[in-house]
Structure formats: structure tokens, C-alpha cells
Amino acid sequence: MITAFQIDEFGTTAKTDSNQVLRSNARPPMSFDYEILTFTSTEKTRFWQLDKVNLTDEQCAEVQRHIDSIQVNTELTNELTQNHQAKKILAQTDWYVLRFLETGTPVPDNITDMRRQARENVVS
Helix, strand or coil, X not given: CEEEEEEECCEEEEEECCCCEEEECCCCCCCCCCCEEEEECXXXXXXXXXXXXXXXXXXXXXXXXXXXXXXXXXXXXXXXXXXXXXXHHHHHHHHHHHHHHHHCCCCCHHHHXXXXXXXXXXXX
16 A cells, blocks of 8 residues: 655655555656645645645545555566666766766866766666
8 A cells, every 4th residue: 555655756656555666667647737746644735836735635535546556566666766766866966966066176086977977877
């Protein structure tokens, strides 16, 4: 059973009651607009145009129907987890590259190596 569900800029993430994390690169279409969608036991919200809004009962029912339709694909989940982690590393270290472009301060070798490895791990 899925206990938490979130859609953000990295795709869809769900967590099961056995603490398994499922990932997908799909953004399911909903009848409402959203940039980020969070659906847990304590929070049922969506961000749209920088506003955080509680989901209506109808929207909650729609999200629950989508969650109930999720089929587990372990191979895809593992691939997307690696992809997510690689993109996160790149996003967190982008400032080194920007600093280099703006000031000429070299990017440390360990950061360059980590970014190269992360780019190799990103699945298109």
C-alpha cells in the first residue's frame, strides 16, 4: 500500500508501507493544475504558481484513484532513483560551475569528478 505520494520537478515518488520507494518520470495528468503535488496522511496539497493550496475532497479522490492504479516496476524505479540522485548532485554543485564562469575560481577536482560521474548516471 502506498502511504506517501509526491510529484515534483524530478518526477513522481511514492513510498509504500514497507518503506519501499517507487519512482516514475511520468507526471500524471489531473483535472487540476499543479507544479508540486503532495499526498500523505498529514498533507494533501498542491503548489500552483507559487501558491500552496489544500486539495479539495474531489481532488483527493482523483489522486487516490491514480495511486490505486500504480503498478510497481522495480527496474524502472531503480533506474529513476539513480537518475534522481545524479540530478540532485548536479543541482547541488551547479554553483561551483557558475562561480568559475563568473570569477574564474577553479572547480575542485573532486567536484568535477563527482559531476562527471553524475552526468554519466543520468538516464535520458
